[in-house]
Amino acid sequence: MTFDPKAATKEPPKKVVFRVKRYNPETGKTWWDEYEVETYRGMTVLDALLKIKEELDHTLVLRYSCRMGVCGSCGMIINGMPRLACQTQVAEVASEARPVVTVEPLKNHPVVRDLLTDFTAFFDKHRSVKPYTIRKNKEELETGDMEFLMTPEEHSELYEYTLCIACGLCYSACPVAASDERFLGPQALTYVWRYVADPRDEAWQERLEAVDTEEGPFSCHFAASCSAVCPKMVDPAAAIQRLRSALIKYRMGLYKKKKIARKAEPPKEFKERKPLPPEAKLVEGADLEALEKEPPEIPVDSLLS
């Protein structure tokens, strides 16, 4: 998902109407509710929903935790696009011309109530691909007395895929998962490629053979919606194409797995920890309360350049 670093500096419309899709699991009824919320600069959609819950409607149900785009709990469809509510500024999705934000639960996940979705099947698929390093010699992992060295090039091949927070946005955006409940989905398949590409993993053949089914990468048709909505720039679409291509090459006997080059022995002696440099400490005489009242302008342009 493209992220506008200046979005938090923009002023949203003073009042924004939130159209929220509700669901009652006891009656089986679905309906839309509208709430008018007073906004402020820097307000996220999650902030607005929590304000609705606190001040307007206590019955609104949603899931959230970290509020800073790390836990992946608050995925929902905002103005028709799967997003993390905590990472979406109201100023990004509402304008003076159209001060309305629609919020729906994630598609392709069963809805428990209102905006709360059930991730059981999603996590079952995640677990089914064994998302952990497998070594033939299990002691290597258990004793932890060595580390596996990777070159920066090898690391950059898979680093992007390790950033996944399992927020389920890609699965919600996938048009194949929309009809085929067997499909493993972008998240689980990205994890398969993340470990197949990892030179430290030794179960790559088993992994490739396990996904050589109708639920695997061949059900993907490269709509790339997963990559377009991913809040962590994981790029599941590319991972699945690489996995599929590797699987075809593997069956033709052309795929070569990069093996771990070296194992490093643990350091024999530990160095003393250095004290923090002076610039890491709080500036002397800084008035935190004054700064809170009048926050300084964020020099976004100079930070980005």
Add this chain to the structure above:
Amino acid sequence: MGEERVKARALENRPGWIASINPWVLKIKNNPERVAFVLHRVTGVLMALIIMAHIFVTGTPARVGWEAWVEEISKAHGITAVTLYFFFFAGIAWFHGLNGIRLILTEFFGVCIGKPEKPKPPYLAPSLKACQRRLLYLVFALWAVLWVLTGYIVFG
């Protein structure tokens, strides 16, 4: 006696097959690949159906004889059901074929999807700015040009 507790049930929230024919089930920004996916699927299913009619019709000289064939092609002048059939069949074949080249490159050979990179603003996934995206725009442009050219040949 208290009220009997109603059994709660989760709502199945999959759009189903409609997501295969409507790219705007979700309004995802910067995602023309989804439009291409829908077009590829629609043209593919249509071609699989039309190909049966095509094989049946082109079998006329063997099944019936050349007289029937001559009678059939006498309707291939101007805007008729026969020329419209050729025009639309060729049109959907152009898109499916051109986009198919792009998909063979990305799906089969695993190329044109960019290199993995470290996230940096504006956090755009590498596959969305790789050469497959430029190829996609080329597919749309060539499709339009070739379809117009097909119309010129068939109706001209």
Add this chain to the structure above:
Amino acid sequence: MPRKSVIQTWFQYVTGILLIFLLTWHLLVRVPWLRGVESFADTLAPELVYHEITAYGVLLLIFAYAALLHGFNGLKNVLLEWTSGRYKGLITAIIVILFFIFAGLATYTVVGVKPLG
């Protein structure tokens, strides 16, 4: 049951690569100025079509089989996806029967073509 990767490689990607060339040829033979005739309808004249069927019969048959394999396998995948794999046996059986019917018809079109009167 063959593996999914094997089915997709041969029925979808290899046929797909073949079809790119064969479809281009199949569409180009209907272009009047490449055949030295005046209009699109003239490219369908019995003499030209008979020559096409007799001289390039094998190529036409490879094209028909590749298109049917590619198309019906694609259709099967779409139907299985829409039904989440339910009725897999029924869908596969219908697709296989359809393939043999139309592959037979295509073969007869080339093999059984009547000479021009």
